[in-house]
């Protein structure tokens with residue numbers, strides 16, 4: 001059995017909330033492994049640019065997705081587009097002739113076991129894990145196979161954008177991807193606790209419930225990884241977050257209004 005890796009992202013989970021009272025299953029994983037205390041988010045610390053950085057190992061200035069929104073000139077002057085929308089990649093290609101400027105893990109591994117991404121964040125953040133269709137990408141908006149082939153009847157269409165959807169996604173990831181498909185890299189990207197932090201302030205019951213929901217999903221993946229390791233698989237399990245969040249009382253509005261996705 002070859003070596004393979006599992007990357008799980010709990011979107012927006014802050015380092016200082018990784019404590020046993022809030023997320024015991026995550027702390028169990030930490031206790032068994034190594035914790036990278038110097039890990040820092042990119043800047044701007046936005047999910048879509050982070051997805052491209054995680055997929056390429058590069059800063060936004062290098063991979064070319066500079067934030068949750070970008071302006072492109074497709075011939076009629078610069079227009080700001082929301083990088084979370086599924087059609088964003090098409091605007092990027094039309095304006096620049098390409099998507100990211102550097103290869104993703106999906107491209108590097110396409111002939112070496114492949115990459116499967118399952119995510120419950122925005123379509124744009126999901127697709128920038130593999131913007132050019134080298135592996136499988138599953139998202140509730142639309143799912144794609146190698147070559148960018150649309151998978152129109154995929155079960156992801158019934159996954160909800162909330163904690164229940166994260167649970168359903170995790171279950172499918174553990175059975176269909178980790179146990180059956182067995183790609184060289186499987187990526188599972190949850191919506192929580194980021195979703196709860198957009199709804200309520202840090203430390204609120206809503207926030208802690210979002211952490212607990214993500215924690216349960218981490219527990220399910222950790223159990224699956226442990227079972228597969230016991231059966232002989234050599235799996236590197238990487239668990240992380242793409243950024244933190246802050247509670248703010250006021251915001252500075254830009255000349256173009258509220259930046260999409262912020």
Ligand SMILES: [Zn+2]
Pocket residue numbers: 011012046047048050194242243
């Ligand atoms: Zn995020």
